[in-house]
Each structure stands twice: as C-alpha cells, then as structure tokens.
Amino acid sequence: MTDQAINESGSESVRSSTVSDDAFRGRLKRRHAADRRFRLIGLGAILVALTMLGIILVSIVGKGYTAFVATEIMLTVDLDRSVIDPKGTGDPAVIGAASYGKLIRDAMMAAFPEVKERRKLRSLFGLVSGEASHEIRQYVLDNPDAIGTRQAFWFPADDNIDMLVKGHIDRKSAEGDRKVSNDEIAWVEQLEASGAVRTVFNSRFFSSGDSREPEIAGVWGAVVGSFFMLVVTLLLSFPIAVMTAVYLEEFAPKNRWTDLIEVNINNLAAVPSIVFGLLGLAVFLNVMHLPRSAPIVGGLTLALMTLPTIVIAARAALGAVPPSIRQAALGMGASPMQTVLHHVLPLAMPGILTGTILGMARALGETAPLLMIGMVAFIVDIPSGVMDPATALPVQIYLWADSPERAFVEKTSGAIMVLLGFLIFMNAIAVLLRKRFERRW
Template identity: 60%
Template sequence: MSNTKEFEPTDWKSPEMQARIRRRYRRDRRFKVMGVMAVSLAALFLFLLIGKIARDGAMGFLQTSLDIDVTFSESVLGDPRTMSPDEFEAKVRQANMIRLLDDALRGHFPEVQSRSDRRALIRMVSGGAREQLRTMVLETPAIVGSTRTVRLLAGDDIDQLRKGKIDANEAEGNRKVKDKELGWYQKLDEEGRVSLNFHTRFFTSGDSRDPELAGIWGATVGSALTLVVTLLIAFPIGVLTAIYLEEFAPQNRLTDIIEININNLAAVPSIVFGLLGLAVFLGVMHLPRSAPVVGGLTLALMTLPTIIIAARASIKAVPPSIRDAARGLGASPMQVVFHHVVPLAMPGILTGTIIGMAQALGETAPLLMIGMVAFIVDIPGGFTDAATALPVQIFLWADSPERAFVEKTSAAILVLLTFLIAMNGLAIWLRQKFERQW
C-alpha cells in the first residue's frame, strides 16, 4: 500500500484563491509605495541639506571690497630715492599704515572729525588692509608720493550688509551697522566704490580671527600632509596583513581571533582611536602635539581595518585556478602571490584604500583628541609643524560667534564634499576600469 499523500489540484479560479491573490498584490503595491516614499523622503532631506549648504557657501566664496583713494605719503613711508633698499624696507615695515587709511577715508568723508567716528570709519575696512598696503609699497616703491585707487577688503559687518545678511531697514539698536556707518556705506555705494568679488584669499590663506581674512589653505595643506602619513603607514601594513592572512596564515584559533578582532575594529568609534593616539603617540612617544605626523599615525590605526578587509576580499576573489596554474609552471608560493594574485587583486585593493582614505579625510574626532583643534594661522611646512585639518577647521568656524563665519563654514563644507566625491568617484572608476569578471 502506497504511503504517498495525494493532493487535490488547486482551483486558482475559485473565489477564495482570487481573494488571496488580490491581497498579495495589494501587499506588493503597498510595499512598493512605501519604498518609493522612503527614497523620496531621503532624497528630499538630502536636497534640503545640500541646498542650504550650497546657498550659504556660495556667499562664502565672495567678499565685499571698497575702492579707496590712498595717498602713499612720504612722511609716513619715507623716500625710496634717498634711502637704501634695506633702510626703506625697514622703514615701511615699521610705518603706521593706520595713518594712511585714516587720511584716505577722511578724504572721502571730510565731515568725520571725532576720534570715535574715525575709528568706526576705519573699521569699515578689513584689518588686513594695512598689510595689503605695506605689501604694495614693498613690491612697488615707486608708488610712494602718489595717490592710487586701491581695492581693499571690507570689514565683516559691511560685507554682511552688502550680502543682505544685515537688514538696513531694521532699527539701529537691532543691527551691528549703525546709522552713521550705513550712511558712509551708501555714499560709497552710490559712487560705485562697493563691489562683490570672488574671494581668492579664501583658497590661499590660513585661519584668522577676522572672517574676511580666513582661508582654508592652511587646513588643506594640513589634511594633505596627514593623509600622506596615513597612506604611507596604512597601505603597506594593511595589504601585507591581508596577504598573510589570506595566503600564508594557518587556519587555527589564533588566526580566527585575529580576524574577529580586525572585523570588530572596523566598527569601533573613531574617537577611541583618538584616545589611543593621545595615550601612545603623545603620552609615551612624546611626538609633537597638533602635528600631521601624529594625525596621520592616528588615522592610520583607524583606516587599517578597512584596508585589510577590502584587500582580503579582493585577494579571495581571485580564482584558485590562477594559483594552480602558476604552481603547475613551477612558481614558488611567493611568486604565485606577488606575480599573479596581487596584481589581479590590486584594483579592488586600491578601491578599498581610497574609500578608507576618504573616510580618514572626513574624520574630526580623532584629530580633536590629539590637539589638531588649535588655532593655526601659518601654513604648515612639514610633517612636524603645528597644523589643523579641513574637518577640524569647519568645526572651529562653526563654533565662532561671528555671522560671517557661517558662510565660511558652508563654503569649506562644499570644498570638503568636493574632495570626498572626487575620491569616491576615483574608487568607482578604478573598480569599473580594472575589475575582471571570472
């Protein structure tokens, strides 16, 4: 007697089955609608975030300038025709450039007489105007004794007024630009002496207390030096570790523990690596604080697990037939790995390395722990000079009380996003160009 259970054929046209099919289709449609809504909501939030940053950051790339007629007086600067070059340079470096600015602005506003009004008038111009005039005289001594129209950076309050961030129609007590300053500004604007120009100094200078003088070049150089140290340490160690674990290490309890810990380290919060760097590199090794070499060593520790995991996955993806063919031709184990396996796995290794470096570029917490949050004006010239990094510079500007730093923060974020997108785009290009299908 057969134990096979016989099933009756399903009547797909019965009312019960038709109802079940309709319910299944409704669930599928609801799921699709929820997925589309989730993606649309995420895209909307991303659009709003990027849009706000781009709107504020666009003004951060612009700066207000004032065209002022400056008389380069011999009584202040000396006569280059009667002085040696060294004497003239020393005289100019000690000259009171505030007097030149005061005379120039009073030439446009002769009615300003009181000391407080003259100070307010000078504040319309950036504090960097003095160094700008001094540089002009040192580069072209022949301008001494002449009057030139010089384009000077405006102070941050006048800059915000020109960009519409300060409402001129608001009551005087509620705005930083007072009525007298507003009148002076309007007079210069009517004469065509106020302009909004692309701010090249933002890309060529270091940090400053004055928003109109602050730039990202110092932080960019600091980030570049830090990433160089990170790459020189993390890439060879990470790749060699992946090669050993994947090709040479015996499969035992010790290697299992190592693999588990590498995977766990990839999920450790980045600030933990900052604490480790603070304790080891600064506390034990006494390396210079706030230096790219310390930042690079700390970020290398953080990046190592990412590179090792990506490299192991790339090496594992190489077919065993490649190894068997190399061994069959008499290649040694080292030749098999370094002449055949690693070259074929290199696109994936480079992709993982670039992604890890992009992650390191955007990190802030580890660098805060090792002191790269310091206010650094000078451009770092080496790996041991005091420096900051671009994400830390953004953090510092975001914490500044001046309204003008909001634009600088957004502009720096746009620059950082550009670097990150470029690095991830390079990783995608490498993967698509060199990846092989086995």
C-alpha cells in the same frame, strides 16, 4: 458504478478544482500586493533619504555660496614719504615699520571730510579690514618707487560691511537689531554710488590660512594640513593593510589564533574614532613625544583607524579572485609567493584600491581623533611639512562653527562645501577605478 455516481464524482472534482484555483489566485494576488507594497515602501524610503539630503545640501549651499565672493572698498591713499620713509634712507626695515594705518585713516577722512566726531571717525575707519594696512605695507615693500605718489587700492571690507553688502544684514531693520549703524550704512551707500564698492571672487578663501578676522580667513592652511595627514596615513596604512590581508587570506593557517586576529580586525573597524584619538594621545604624544598638532601625529592616528577598513576590503578583493587562477599558476610551476604577487594580487588590486580610497575618504572627514591629539589649535601659517603645526578641514569647520561672528557662518558652510567636494572627488575616483579595472568571473 452507475451513471449518477459518475456524474456526482465528476461534479465534486470540478468543484474541488475550482476551489483550489480560487485559493491559488487569492494567494497569488496577496503576494503581488505585498510585492507592490514593498516596492512602494522602498521607493518612499529612497525619496525620504533624497529629500533629507536635498534639505541639507540646500541649507549648506544657501548659507555658504557667498563665502566664495568678497566685498572690497576702493580708497585713494597718499603714500606720504614723511610717514613711510621720513629720512629717505630706503631701508626696508624702516619702510616696513611705518604707520600704514595712518595712511588709511587719512584716506578715509579725505573721502568723508564731513565726519569730525571721534566716535564716528572710529566707525568710519572700521569700514575696511585691519588687513588693509598689511596690504599697503607689502605693496610699498615690493614697489619702493611708489613712495610719494597717490595710489588707488581695493581693500577687503570689514566683515559686518561685507555681510551688509551681501544682503545678510537688513538695512531697513531697526538700528538696535543690527551690528551696522545708520551712519555706516549711509557711508557704504555713498561709496556704492561712487563705484567704490565691489564684490569679487574671494581668492583669499582659497589661498590663506585661518584668521580671527572673518573677511580674510581661508581654508588653504587646513587643506594643506589635511593633505599632509592623508599622505602619512596612506604611506603607513596601505602597505601594512595589504600585507596583512595577503597573509591572512593566502598563507595563514586556519586555527584559533588566526580566527582571533580576524575577529579583532572586524571589531576594530567598528570602534568609534575617538578611541583611536585616545590611543594617539597616549602613544604618540605622551610616550613618543611627537609635536602636538602636527600632521605626522594626525596621520599616524588616522592610519590606525583606517587599517582595519583597508584590511577587510583587501581580503574581500583577494577572496573574489577565482581559485582556478591560483591552481593554474601553481600547476605551471610558480611558487605560492609568485602566484600571489604575479597573479592574485594584480587581479585583486582594483578592489583593494577602491577600499583604500573609501577608507581615506573616511579619514579625511574625521574630527574626533584630531581633537584628541590637539589639532584644534588656532593655526595661521601654512604648514610646509609633516612636523609643522597644522589643522585639518573638519577641525577648521569645527572652529569656525564655534565663532560668534555672522561672517563665520558662511565661512563654515563654504568650508563644508570644499570638504564635500573633496569627498565626492575621492569617491568618484573609487568608482572609476572599479569600473575601469573590475573583472567579472
């Protein structure tokens, strides 16, 4: 081969190598650009999700934080013996049946002696909540020696007055555009000037049940009802789900029947919750005749809904235990049952508990199945057992959201904040359990 041919061949090789390197660099550059675009899209999706979450939380907190404070009005009440116990018998039945509303009306008239017109008097008496007479009654029953004296009481303000003091009603707007009249605003300002109006922590919100009066409505009845339902749900769903997962994962033969069971369990986990409500209505109420709107029925219905979720989580936790653990236990002479109970199940329990808590958190936030079994009833009393009429936090939120009064708007948002607090607490427990007991193989 001549020198010229060798040079030409070398030049072609160099050009080919240069073209190949340029193509490789171009492809590498495009891949890096695609990676950057993918990361930016992912980051944008996260930012959008966080923005939406922030908007929701700001809206809820902005509307609901005032539910944790209450407006109170001070009145000096003359506990007139002639009204409370005219015969001086001291009989609690006589004292309890007295007209305490008259004492409040007399106190209001004494505080505003210039008000004489009947219509204005009716508005004046409405500055305080209807609960005021019950509070005086309870005070007198607990302190009968106070009869015949003058006592200063702090009474809950009416819901419209409460909204006015908290700033939810604009005092400068036209009278026809607000539910509080000019006279009522003048009386409130007069009470504020004398120090007879204050805002305090709303302990009633966390200690009382539902009420048609927004200023005294609370979430405690719904919290207790939710607690009883979750107890029933946990006691039923956890052992059944764990035993089901152990059997399917460790002992069940692999055939068409077990495959059918597994497919049905996976499908049940995706069934809408209202279907379980229909099942509870048909079985627990119409067939078993259990009491309507009772935590026992809600717990049974939620247990059916939670079972597939816990079974799937438990099977995943059992499957994550290395086979060497089973082989070592069997090699040491342990029976298959001893291997599962003494070695596999304890190692899988952190994952099982995590799945259980997440399933219970989902059950706590469910509303549709509870509506189907009649837990939408108006319940004032605090339930004392699983058979007593009760409601739940999501249902309470639903009821308050449907109420027309402006004060129930803040109650609704406040109850949502309480529910979110419970859910965050339960999810935090799940995370702590996983971090505390999780083992990496």
